[in-house]
Amino acid sequence: MVKSDIEIAREAKMKPIMEIGAGLGIPSESLMPYGHTKAKIDLGYIDSLKDRPDGKLILVTGINPTAAGEGKTTTTVGLGDALNRIGKKAAICLREPSLGPCFGVKGGAAGGGYAQVVPMEDINLHFTGDFHAIAAANNLLAALIDNHVYWGNAVGLDPRRITWRRALDMNDRALRSIVNSLGGVANGFPREDGFDIVVASEIMAILCLSTDLDDLKRRLGAIVVGYTRDRKPVHARELEADGAMTVLLKDALSPNLVQTLENNPAFIHGGPFANIAHGCNSVMATKAALKLADYVVTEAGFGADLGAEKFFDIKCRKAGLAPAAAVVVGTVRALKMHGGVAKEDLGTENVEAVRRGVSNIARHVENTQKFGVPVAVALNRFITDTDAEIAAVREELASLGADAIVCNHWADGSAGTVDLAHHVVELAESRRAAFKPLYGDEVGLEDKVRTIAREIYRADDIAVDAKTRAQFKEIEALGGANFPVCIAKTQYSFSTDPNAKGAPTGHTLPVREVRLSNGAEFVVVICGEIMTMPGLPRVPAANKITLNAQGQIEGLF
């Protein structure tokens, strides 16, 4: 019988986190333990490493996700373990999972099979409290805004133009749209409001892009919370909120250290959405890992069109990171879905569908190469994959100079990813990488979007109406002209039609709305229905989550 992820995680022989830290050379006094298998790394210690050379940064990204799954996180874990297995000093960097979705459809998120990070239950629940701290900072700012209006509104905020929303780490559709401050004079001025899930809070993006506590405070102060009646922006610093928010976030800024099932170091820190935010773990964690390890494997959210593009154009650009190689992850099953096969037929060999579906991964490979980064393809093996199907993927990708390496880490851990590890080392040590972002800072915001649409999404053009064009101009005038853009669109297709699988062409990217994330220092460009507060399904996972008689958690999987 195949063991469940939680059963495998429970059998893990974890090492004390101080020992994992010692393996990276971190002295125990620079690790703040949270229990015996989790720790935060002291910011002062990280700062003391700044003159060390950086290790090599490897990005793991993927095809457009399908119902078949692709296994980006497991590949990141498996590759990190395999790099250690072949003698490299390697660490991985992942996003923290959000609590809310654990109680919804899917249970936990910390890899799977024999490619997991542990302690899995803790990572999926409160972990080291980072998301709670972000929610508290978000909601302190919200309370200070309404309190400011209540006590006389000296800065002249227009209550209709307050853009700052509240946040909870919970899937709760009832809080998407509310009217607050009801009940009379003592409760303030009623206005429309709503809650986002914490991963959608601008503070999550800010925390993940901040390079130290001063930078964090500066960015928090720069948040635009709303506008006056004559449309002047009001910043968090005008409400004197930035100091207290920084205090709430001071521990959250320290990267978290845990381990893989194979006792290799894993940094798990920060987890912004990959649509309305940039979708990768914190700059603090990645930079610290690069000082402590020779290889750092990290993951970007969703497919490469969203995740890798933002990793390169937002995170790497802003943090001065230069990846040495990238891995695009796919599965034969998922490529078959991109080739038009229905989920129930995935078990049947279909080489033609695979050939059609390869168009999706091929385009992601090409796109990633445009950033000057050499690319490998990781094919996550399923038992139903046939040799002919795998050969078809390899053939189709050969013309791009990308080798497709079959990986078996889900079943075999690092032993199943050794080939990929050797190939990645070869790419990284070839020094072929010459990273460059897709567009310059000085390009106009609308043209930044157009560049991504044409080069990455392969749209013919973007569609911008007069109102949205005015928003671009307004945001440029407010100081956002040199910011990168962060496009929010469906993750299921290159286009904005989630059903357009494979490699669609001839489409247009319609821009609906533009929002300034002035603290995160990017401009969010909304191109589709983006849900910032999920709901729970008819039968939520919460119904089955419980402690069993042994005190173990059931139902997080």
Place this chain on the structure above:
Amino acid sequence: MVKSDIEIAREAKMKPIMEIGAGLGIPSESLMPYGHTKAKIDLGYIDSLKDRPDGKLILVTGINPTAAGEGKTTTTVGLGDALNRIGKKAAICLREPSLGPCFGVKGGAAGGGYAQVVPMEDINLHFTGDFHAIAAANNLLAALIDNHVYWGNAVGLDPRRITWRRALDMNDRALRSIVNSLGGVANGFPREDGFDIVVASEIMAILCLSTDLDDLKRRLGAIVVGYTRDRKPVHARELEADGAMTVLLKDALSPNLVQTLENNPAFIHGGPFANIAHGCNSVMATKAALKLADYVVTEAGFGADLGAEKFFDIKCRKAGLAPAAAVVVGTVRALKMHGGVAKEDLGTENVEAVRRGVSNIARHVENTQKFGVPVAVALNRFITDTDAEIAAVREELASLGADAIVCNHWADGSAGTVDLAHHVVELAESRRAAFKPLYGDEVGLEDKVRTIAREIYRADDIAVDAKTRAQFKEIEALGGANFPVCIAKTQYSFSTDPNAKGAPTGHTLPVREVRLSNGAEFVVVICGEIMTMPGLPRVPAANKITLNAQGQIEGLF
């Protein structure tokens, strides 16, 4: 220059928390560290102590609070330190401070002067995440309720009769009264809702009264979340919420261990309101401390009329605790206010006002003696107190057999509380204590309220209208007949008039509303305006809270 609390706290020479634990005999593997100076104590380890004899439990309670302050927490800390100083193995048990109020009027709450618990900043901020976990469990239940209604409402909840509210650990008046689920079909059915501060959540009371994880789960399942159209109660277990809520709270149930400035052990765990809940730290912490120390000093919220009564009638009754002695804390300044002196005149000697004001403390002493517990009075010394004023207090109390001991722990730490410690040891070792609750479980709910009103508040009677009387009957029929009552009224007076200082008589206790806390297993009886979500003041403390250039927190005081 007098040092501020935060300056004193910063200069503390803290010992590693493993060393503090070792002093109590706790093995390091049974301590889950949170940083180097905070830890949670493993529940399995606590369970393993169950056959040990209990130490002696000392309650610290107070007069009705005034603007002059009384210093209950500092007395608890000082007495604990002094008991250690005179050779007793002593620990203290305190409530966890709430995050929200830190950003409001007053800054932090962890004692003061040289009678503090540390690390002060951490304790006042996220600490070990207990309150965040309680908020998450509270809000998961709320999300599951609205989700249940959204997906067909199989149990037939009447959306107008949903009594479960959401919770945040923030002072935010804008969330007191809201309409949720606006915005159309996908967001559910709009209804009136609101947020309470976390300390007012029933889950806080449940966590603080639970004796193990099974008891916690049973209580969470028993929560009444609302009623059907024909007024049948709907419980959390009918929504299958209890398992996931228990999982969210499994670490929060473990008591937290920190230390005093003098490196003595301090359990800080749980913090329910003392009006709509019972106002003392967790049963888990108190019971664990009693197994590990010979003396355990603990504090109850507000004045003895609310705090001590609930400590005895709810916590001690339910948890089988029998206090060995109690200390009623007052100050000459506060007694002068009870004697009619205005705050600005407190610096002037006024023996007559002290004599009048002693009526307040005398009544609390008498009341506390009614529970069969010997009582000492601690007079927290201020520099303006005169010998004549102190002599007046002593004289007035002599007839009750209660010695008033002058304490100086704020300025001198344990050295200032040695006299009180010796006296408390004498009382406790006299074995004069014969603890009994004020009323039997079997007494009707309305008569329980009447008993407290007459015996403790010294009201002539209670006033109950027909609607409220029907609520009492309804709750008795729903299974609450044997529960203790938890009266919510102003903390500033024995009566429901906050301006009635001293020892008012001739008043009536008007009962406005009755609520069943079916998981906490008490019945809340509302006798006045009780605010369950505070607001922020015109100039919130948040405006001045920040990190200074040395990375230290400023503005938490």
